[in-house]
Amino acid sequence: MSLPQPSASSLSRREFLGRASAALAVATVAGGTARAQSDVEAGFVDAHSHIWTTDLERYPLAGGQPVSVLAPRSFTAEELLAIVRPLGVSRVVLIQHKPYHGLDNRCLADAMAEHPGVFGGVACIEAGAPRPDVEMLRLKTLGFRGFRITPGEGGTSRWSASEGMRLMWGTAAAQGLAICPLIDAAYLEQVDEMCRRFPETRVVIDHFARIGGTGEFPEADLAALTGLAKHPRVHVKVSAYYYLGRKRPPYDDLAPMIRRMYDAYGPQRLMWGSDSPYQLGGENTYAASLKLIQEGLDFLSAEDRDWLLRKSATGVFFSG
Numbered sequence: 001m002s003l004p005q006p007s008a009s010s011l012s013r014r015e016f017l018g019r020a021s022a023a024l025a026v027a028t029v030a031g032g033t034a035r036a037q038s039d040v041e042a043g044f045v046d047a048h049s050h051i052w053t054t055d056l057e058r059y060p061l062a063g064g065q066p067v068s069v070l071a072p073r074s075f076t077a078e079e080l081l082a083i084v085r086p087l088g089v090s091r092v093v094l095i096q097h098k099p100y101h102g103l104d105n106r107c108l109a110d111a112m113a114e115h116p117g118v119f120g121g122v123a124c125i126e127a128g129a130p131r132p133d134v135e136m137l138r139l140k141t142l143g144f145r146g147f148r149i150t151p152g153e154g155g156t157s158r159w160s161a162s163e164g165m166r167l168m169w170g171t172a173a174a175q176g177l178a179i180c181p182l183i184d185a186a187y188l189e190q191v192d193e194m195c196r197r198f199p200e201t202r203v204v205i206d207h208f209a210r211i212g213g214t215g216e217f218p219e220a221d222l223a224a225l226t227g228l229a230k231h232p233r234v235h236v237k238v239s240a241y242y243y244l245g246r247k248r249p250p251y252d253d254l255a256p257m258i259r260r261m262y263d264a265y266g267p268q269r270l271m272w273g274s275d276s277p278y279q280l281g282g283e284n285t286y287a288a289s290l291k292l293i294q295e296g297l298d299f300l301s302a303e304d305r306d307w308l309l310r311k312s313a314t315g316v317f318f319s320g
């Protein structure tokens with residue numbers, strides 16, 4: 001048996017007005033949400049920052065480390081946003097910080113859930129675990145779009161010899177996820193080998209493969225990094241200026257290296273990242289990092305800057 005449905009004419013005037021104003025309120029909220037979302041999408045994207053928390057009950061540090069190891073002591077999602085938003089940065093790709101949080105990616109996952117659309121995520125998993133692909137799929141449902149790898153991971157000194165590493169690269173290709181190597185230039189040759197095996201895999205290399213970390217910019221290293229541009233899915237993060245070259249603003253000593261990458265990759269495969277909180281200290285500031293791409297580097301057009309500061313990272317870390 002079904003109950004009779006109330007007709008529109010049976011609604012009292014009070015009830016009708018109540019529903020109408022409720023509908024209007026919903027429309028207004030939806031409009032506000034849409035506006036806020038478009039503001040978020042118009043802002044800059046920082047392709048690389050870390051966060052951590054002093055809430056060790058909820059997020060214990062790897063290996064039972066004490067809170068005293070954290071430097072700076074606290075760098076939460078809220079602290080990060082308070083620094084970046086006044087400078088026009090509306091979205092940040094959070095990179096799992098393995099020394100503190102190990103392979104427990106919950107701190108980042110929770111930040112993404114608490115700030116929908118604001119944070120992207122790059123996770124750390126164990127390539128040598130039996131089924132790293134299962135963990136990648138699980139983390140993808142939580143918003144992660146990249147997986148950080150380092151030399152020697154996967155149980156062998158060569159990534160190509162590691163079954164887990166091969167599974168990770170293959171899964172990344174099939175799922176539209178990125179492999180994000182944190183490496184020195186000596187390992188670019190291994191990236192090249194994996195890119196030849198997995199040409200469909202999206203790759204994002206951190207911090208110019210740290211070329212310039214010694215203060216020198218060896219030609220062979222620069223040639224190795226620009227050489228990877230022949231693989232159309234390789235990207236380079238234009239990031240971590242505090243660590244490269246003279247290691248202080250205005251960072252214009254990095255211009256020749258950035259120009260080399262620009263010529264090899266084009267702006268569509270370069271993305272700016274701050275590497276906070278490490279970019280924050282002494283002369284090195286968030287604003288100084290952003291300023292190099294916003295106002296420095298006279299070979300960049302306005303459209304190029306938009307790729308480096310927004311569109312490249314959006315395509316890799318905020319889609320799919």
Ligand SMILES: [Zn+2]
Binds near residue numbers: 048049050095275
């Ligand atoms: Zn970093």
